[in-house]
Amino acid sequence: MAEHIHADHCNTSMDHIPCDEMLYDLAELYKVFGDSTRVKILCILFEGEMCVQHISEMLSVSQSAVSHQLRILKGARLVKYRRDGKIVYYSLADDHVRKIIGCGIEHISE
Amino acid sequence: MAEHIHADHCNTSMDHIPCDEMLYDLAELYKVFGDSTRVKILCILFEGEMCVQHISEMLSVSQSAVSHQLRILKGARLVKYRRDGKIVYYSLADDHVRKIIGCGIEHISE
DNA sequence: CAAACATATGAATAACTGTTCATATGTTTA
DNA sequence: TAAACATATGAACAGTTATTCATATGTTTG
Numbered sequence: 001m002a003e004h005i006h007a008d009h010c011n012t013s014m015d016h017i018p019c020d021e022m023l024y025d026l027a028e029l030y031k032v033f034g035d036s037t038r039v040k041i042l043c044i045l046f047e048g049e050m051c052v053q054h055i056s057e058m059l060s061v062s063q064s065a066v067s068h069q070l071r072i073l074k075g076a077r078l079v080k081y082r083r084d085g086k087i088v089y090y091s092l093a094d095d096h097v098r099k100i101i102g103c104g105i106e107h108i109s110e
Numbered sequence: 111m112a113e114h115i116h117a118d119h120c121n122t123s124m125d126h127i128p129c130d131e132m133l134y135d136l137a138e139l140y141k142v143f144g145d146s147t148r149v150k151i152l153c154i155l156f157e158g159e160m161c162v163q164h165i166s167e168m169l170s171v172s173q174s175a176v177s178h179q180l181r182i183l184k185g186a187r188l189v190k191y192r193r194d195g196k197i198v199y200y201s202l203a204d205d206h207v208r209k210i211i212g213c214g215i216e217h218i219s220e
Numbered sequence: 221c222a223a224a225c226a227t228a229t230g231a232a233t234a235a236c237t238g239t240t241c242a243t244a245t246g247t248t249t250a
Numbered sequence: 251t252a253a254a255c256a257t258a259t260g261a262a263c264a265g266t267t268a269t270t271c272a273t274a275t276g277t278t279t280g
Contacts, residue, residue, distance in 0.1 A: 018153060018215060020150075022215065022218065022219075023146055023149050023150050023153060024146045025218050026143075026146075026149050026211065026214045026215060026218060027143065027144055027145055027146040027148075027149045028144075029214050029217060029218060030140045030141075030143035030144040030149070030214060031140075031141075031144035031145075031267095032144075033136075033137065033140035033143075033144070034137055034138075034140040034141035034142075034143070034144040035137055035141075035267085035268075036133055036134045036136075036137040037268080037269095038137075039133050039136050039137045039140070040130075040133050043128060043133060051226080051227095052226070052227060052228095053226070053227085061269090062269075062270070062271095063226080063227070063228095064227090064228080064229085064269080064270070064271080064272095065268070065269055065270075066227095067227060067228055067229080068228085068229080068268075068269080069268085070227095070228095071228080071229085077217075083227095083276090083277090085226090085277060085278065086225060086226045086227075086276075086277045086278060087225095087226065087227085087277095088226075088227060088228095094220075096213065096216060096217040096220070099213050099216075100210070100213045100214060100217065101136065103206065103209050103210045103213050104136045104139050104140060104210060105128060105132065105136060106206060106209075107139060107187075107206040107210065108132065108135050108136060108139060109132075110204075110206070141237095145237085145238075147238080147239095161256080161257095162256070162257060162258090163256070163257085171239090172239075172240070172241095173256080173257070173258095174239080174240070174241080174242095174257090174258080174259085175238070175239055175240075176257095177257060177258055177259080178238075178239080178258085178259080179238085180257095180258095181258080181259085193246090193247090193257095195247060195248065195256090196246070196247045196248060196255060196256045196257075197247095197255095197256065197257085198256075198257060198258095
């Protein structure tokens with residue numbers, strides 16, 4: 001939410017140095033990617049939507065831990081969810097995630 | 111260094127889920143971007159090479175703190191440096207940095 | 221409605237991280 | 251070579267964070 005407010009005041013292109021608030025928000029965003037559990041969750045969601053339990057099993061991470069991390073991913077607007085009965089399905093919010101992770105992989109595997 | 115070893119064993123494209131080691135390395139990379147001081151340093155270096163003292167002044171961050179952060183950026187192969195007398199000039203290692211930060215800004219300002 | 225199930229959440233703890241301070245290393249110049 | 255300067259680095263401390271555990275919320279089914 002706050003990101004939007006800041007972002008509107010700043011330039012999006014890389015022609016000039018982004019303003020301070022934007023750089024702060026940017027760091028906040030990358031912090032979200034800076035945890036292997038969260039990155040793994042995101043990559044699992046590349047395949048399509050998935051429920052919490054399934055994610056938990058695939059990663060061998062407790063349901064609680066996954067849920068906590070999903071909350072953070074939600075907060076960064078990286079994932080969205082829909083409820084179907086008692087099951088909640090999570091999926092990627094948009095294509096930025098794929099792009100950002102793609103950029104990172106490019107750097108590591110250069 | 112280790113990243114290279116892992117990366118070679120994994121797929122770079124996004125067709126399949128990247129392997130565990132790669133996702134771990136990826137999180138490590140994003141962790142580096144996940145600090146506003148470091149992001150600011152990187153953005154300052156968009157303008158070209160710059161010495162430690164100058165960076166320190168521009169950010170109003172102590173010389174020591176900047177130096178510590180530059181070490182981390184160096185470790186992630188995001189910046190390179192050259193020594194000219196007593197002054198050390200830092201600059202971006204390659205264009206990945208610009209790309210990664212560009213992706214991030216795109217997301218925040220959507 | 222009660223029991224079972226799926227998910228979310230608050231508190232606590234252990235591990236990690238960024239800054240500061242003091243000092244070391246390396247380079248120039250007087 | 252001594253002093254001054256630029257940078258690097260180790261230790262310590264404060265603040266942050268990810269997981270666990272216990273439990274709450276919300277949903278279905280018997």
